[in-house]
Amino acid sequence: MIARAPYLFLLLIMVPDLYLDMHYWRYKFPLARRIIYWLPSIILVAYTLKLTYEPEFIPDNPNKIYIYLLLLGLISIPKFAFMLCSIIGLWMSKLVRLFKKHKHSKPKNYGNLVGIIATILIWYVVLYGAFVGFQKLEINHQTYSSPELPKAFDGYKIVLFSDAHVGTMKGDRQWMLKRAVDAMNQEHADLIVFTGDLQNVKPKDIYEHTELLGSLSAKDGVYSILGNHDYDKYMHPVAERRVQQCKETIALEKRMGWNLLLNEHRTIRRGNSQITIAGVEDNCSNKGYPERIDIKKALKGAKGFILMLAHDPGVWRGTIIPDGRSQLTLSGHTHNMQFSLFGWSPMSALGKEINGWYKEGNQSLFVTAGLGALIPWRFGATGEIVVLTLKKQS
Numbered sequence: 001m002i003a004r005a006p007y008l009f010l011l012l013i014m015v016p017d018l019y020l021d022m023h024y025w026r027y028k029f030p031l032a033r034r035i036i037y038w039l040p041s042i043i044l045v046a047y048t049l050k051l052t053y054e055p056e057f058i059p060d061n062p063n064k065i066y067i068y069l070l071l072l073g074l075i076s077i078p079k080f081a082f083m084l085c086s087i088i089g090l091w092m093s094k095l096v097r098l099f100k101k102h103k104h105s106k107p108k109n110y111g112n113l114v115g116i117i118a119t120i121l122i123w124y125v126v127l128y129g130a131f132v133g134f135q136k137l138e139i140n141h142q143t144y145s146s147p148e149l150p151k152a153f154d155g156y157k158i159v160l161f162s163d164a165h166v167g168t169m170k171g172d173r174q175w176m177l178k179r180a181v182d183a184m185n186q187e188h189a190d191l192i193v194f195t196g197d198l199q200n201v202k203p204k205d206i207y208e209h210t211e212l213l214g215s216l217s218a219k220d221g222v223y224s225i226l227g228n229h230d231y232d233k234y235m236h237p238v239a240e241r242r243v244q245q246c247k248e249t250i251a252l253e254k255r256m257g258w259n260l261l262l263n264e265h266r267t268i269r270r271g272n273s274q275i276t277i278a279g280v281e282d283n284c285s286n287k288g289y290p291e292r293i294d295i296k297k298a299l300k301g302a303k304g305f306i307l308m309l310a311h312d313p314g315v316w317r318g319t320i321i322p323d324g325r326s327q328l329t330l331s332g333h334t335h336n337m338q339f340s341l342f343g344w345s346p347m348s349a350l351g352k353e354i355n356g357w358y359k360e361g362n363q364s365l366f367v368t369a370g371l372g373a374l375i376p377w378r379f380g381a382t383g384e385i386v387v388l389t390l391k392k393q394s
Helices: 006-028 031-052 063-099 111-131 171-186 210-214 239-255 314-323 346-350
Strands: 137-146 157-161 191-194 222-224 264-270 273-279 305-309 328-331 356-360 363-367 383-392
Touching: 006 031, 006 063, 031 063, 063 111, 137 171, 137 363, 157 171, 171 210, 171 383, 210 239, 222 273, 314 328, 314 356, 314 363
Parallel strands: 137 383, 157 191, 191 222, 273 305, 305 328, 328 363
Antiparallel strands: 157 383, 264 273, 356 363
16 A cells, blocks of 8 residues: 555655754754654654555555554644645745835744644544544435336335445454444345445455355345455456455355346346346456446346446446436445545545435436445544435326
C-alpha cells in the first residue's frame, strides 16, 4: 500500500517539520529540544521506509498499517494543516501590513491560531473515526417504486450489504460482523444481496467467517458478485496465482451457500410472475487488468423486471444505462468516502454516483455506503445494512 506512493507519505511527514523548524523551532529552542520535536517524524520516516518494502499491499499483520495510518492522522496531518494555515496567515499579515499606516508594527499571524484549532478538530475526527465511528452500524430503510414491477412482487423485501472487508473484522472485531449477520437475518427478507469486496486482499481473510456468513438466510437465497478486492488486484503475484486465488474466493462463496453471479442471471418466481436478478463482474478500474464485465452475457435471455448487481456504480452510467434493460441497479464500492459531514461527502463534488439514489429515465441506481472497510475508520459515513422494499407503482 505504502509502496505505491512512498514519496508522497515522506513529503507529508517531512515538509511540515522543515517549515516549523525554519520558522519557529530554530529561533526559540536549543538543538537538543529541536531533536525531540523532530523525533516523531524521524520514527514515521523509518516506519514508512519499512512498509515500502513490504511484499504485499497489506502486511500479514494488518495492525502494522493501521497503527501507521493512525500515527499519520495524529501527527503528520495536523502538522501539515497547521503549516498551511500558518502560511496563509503569514501572507495575509503581509497584505495587511502593505495597507496599514503604521508599517513598523508587525501584524499578528492569526493563521497559527486557526492551525491550532484545525489540529484539535483533526485529532477529534481521527480518534472518533477509529474508535467510535467504525464500530457504528445503521439499518437504512429504503423504498423503490416502479410500474414495471410485477404485482406479485409488491412489498418484496431485499437486504443489501456491500464491502464487508471481513479481513478487518477478524479477532476482537468479529462481533461487528456477527452483529450485522444477526441484523440481516432478523429482517426475514425475501432476498439478501451482496455487491462485492468480501475480502481485503486474500481469500484467507474469509476462512474464519465462513460459518457465520453461511448462516445468512432469506426466502429466495443470498446472491452475490465479486468486487475489485475479491480479484486480488492489490497483490504482487504472477498472473497464474492471481487467477488461482480468485477461484479460491469463488469457491468459498459457493461453499457458504451464496449464489455468485459472474456475468450471469437467475429468475425468481412468485406464481406466474417473475423478476430477474443479474450480476456483472468488476473491471477493477485499473489499467493492465482484463475487461471482465459482459452485460450481454449477463442478460442473455433475461426478460421482464431486472435487478442488476454491479460493484462499481460507475458501471451504471457507462454500461448499464446504454444497455437500457435493467430497471434497478444496486452497487457499493465507494464507502461514501468513509467521511461525511452533515450528510455531505467531498467525493460528491466529483459529480459521480457516490451514495444514495440516482435516476435516469426508468432506470434507477442505489449506492450503499457499505458495511466495513479495508482501513477501520469512518466518520459520518456510517457502515450500513440497507433494507429495500419494492413497491408496484400504479
